[in-house]
Amino acid sequence: MALKIRLGNEVLLKENMGLIRDKKIGLVTNQTGLTSNLSNLVDILLSHSEINLVALFGPEHGYRGDVQDGIEVESYIDKKTNLPVYSLFGDTKSPTSAALKDIEIMLFDIQDIGVRYFTYIYTMANTIESAGKVGLPFVVLDRPNPLGGIKVEGNIVEEDFNSFVGNYALPIRHGMTIGELATYFNEEFRMGVDLRVIKMKNWQREMYYDETSLIWVSPSPNISTLDTAFIYPGTCLVEGTNISEGRGTVKPFEMIGAAWIDGIELSRELNSRKLPGVLFRPVYFSPLMSKYKDKKCEGVQFHTTDREAFLPVLSGLTLLEVIIELYPDGFEWRELSSSEHHFFFDLLCGTDKIRKGLVKGQKAEDIVKSWEDELLNFKGKRERYLLY
Incomplete structure (x- = not known):
């Protein structure tokens, strides 16, 4: 024991x-x-x-x-x-x-x-x-x-x-x-x-x-379960867009959608990407607050099937890649009114390269591969601070 x-x-x-x-x-x-x-x-x-x-x-x-x-x-x-x-x-x-x-x-x-x-x-x-x-x-x-x-x-x-x-x-x-x-x-x-x-x-x-x-x-009002916490590294990026991250629903950060999304179409396309450790199903919701308050939305719910295999950041970026591809007329980046940086997404990402890459049609998996070296450097740096 x-x-x-x-x-x-x-x-x-x-x-x-x-x-x-x-x-x-x-x-x-x-x-x-x-x-x-x-x-x-x-x-x-x-x-x-x-x-x-x-x-x-x-x-x-x-x-x-x-x-x-x-x-x-x-x-x-x-x-x-x-x-x-x-x-x-x-x-x-x-x-x-x-x-x-x-x-x-x-x-x-x-x-x-x-x-x-x-x-x-x-x-x-x-x-x-x-x-x-x-x-x-x-x-x-x-x-x-x-x-x-x-x-x-x-x-x-x-x-x-x-x-x-x-x-x-x-x-x-x-x-x-x-x-x-x-x-x-x-x-x-x-x-x-x-x-x-x-x-x-x-x-x-x-x-x-x-x-x-x-x-x-719950460490915060919208992270009510461990499942949510596992998905959050990827779906929090949605905060930097006009897509609902599920605030005002029973599954914030697990259910993602908008009034202009077709949930069946989006789930089909995401599942076709065969992302590791996750499946998607179409969902329908009307947020009680935040984006699209009281409006009917469609989208997807993330369902993790294998936590060891699941890559939330890759999954979140793939979600955005697919939505931009399917709904270019509905999708928008969330702009900041008073900041030296124009887009909230760039602050979440800590760079403007990811947004610019998605705009140009860069694949999420290629974006993830582009930071392998810097991630390796961080892993080496953090070693001396690990206590367990």
């Missing part, structure tokens, strides 16, 4: 309380900041007489995880704990010096999903930088990468396209835990913080989240 995985927060509570005892603590967390038996870390810390938790910091979607994507969150006093909750997805995306002035140590406990677009990792990076500037120790309570720690996919972000959905020379699927990323950020980009990662016990790199015996808690 496999040994039970102990999360970083559980190792802290059992073996490392001396790190935080009698210190004023700031904690970056959200609804995923739980132990393996779903006890809330905030509640546990507040119940200890020798622990002084003085402030909370919340990422995108808010401290309670109840805010939709991209919506700015204000700072407030939490009624349940009477603690200030400083928003790191509002007027500022970094802790201010005023918010940090009474803190002696910062903790970070948030479940990431292992994908470059997911903004929690940039909240962590910004907080590491801010803590480094004022000499605050920073402690990451490590958690599994739900997609495992072996596979790495996607291109590397180009520096000119750094944003809050892509930065730090990461590929789309990086195969690192949040603690490994913290070490990579701090050392590779010279953030200068006194960093400590509280490692998990008994987690292995080849484990997917449902092989850990840990209970899945």
Whole structure:
């Protein structure tokens, strides 16, 4: 029988309380900041007489995880704990010096999903930088990468396209835990913080989240299952277009479509490509919010049949390749109103080369092959930061 995985927060509570005892603590967390038996870390810390938790910091979607994507969150006093909750997805995306002035140590406990677009990792990076500037120790309570720690996919972000959905020379699927990323950020980009990662016990790199015996808690409102998380590295790219990524349906990022798509035609063409580990079926839906709100849409649902074989980035790019080919009059790139970059898709991709390649009719498989060398370089670079 496999040994039970102990999360970083559980190792802290059992073996490392001396790190935080009698210190004023700031904690970056959200609804995923739980132990393996779903006890809330905030509640546990507040119940200890020798622990002084003085402030909370919340990422995108808010401290309670109840805010939709991209919506700015204000700072407030939490009624349940009477603690200030400083928003790191509002007027500022970094802790201010005023918010940090009474803190002696910062903790970070948030479940990431292992994908470059997911903004929690940039909240962590910004907080590491801010803590480094004022000499605050920073402690990451490590958690599994739900997609495992072996596979790495996607291109590397180009520096000119750094944003809050892509930065730090990461590929789309990086195969690192949040603690490994913290070490990579701090050392590779010279953030200068006194960093400590509280490692998990008994987690292995080849484990997917449902092989850990840990209970899945949605890390954001639209990533409600592990199946969604596996598909997300590919279908999040749809956010940069006028295609619905399924927000406002029961299967966001799994069901993709638009009012001008023929679901039967699209599923037939995608299945003919024989993409590894995935099948497509036609679907019909009317989103309750976001793109095509209350309009009848057709499209496809992704069904993964083999997680080991499935390549979400290749599948997502093939989806776009086929839609552009079948529906050139309906398809559009999502434009940005105020940015040095014209298209949101380019920020998601960390380059404009992918969009330009698709426009010219370049095949998705050729686009993927074009970044093999840079991906190999990243794999070599990340080796020194792997903790498991």
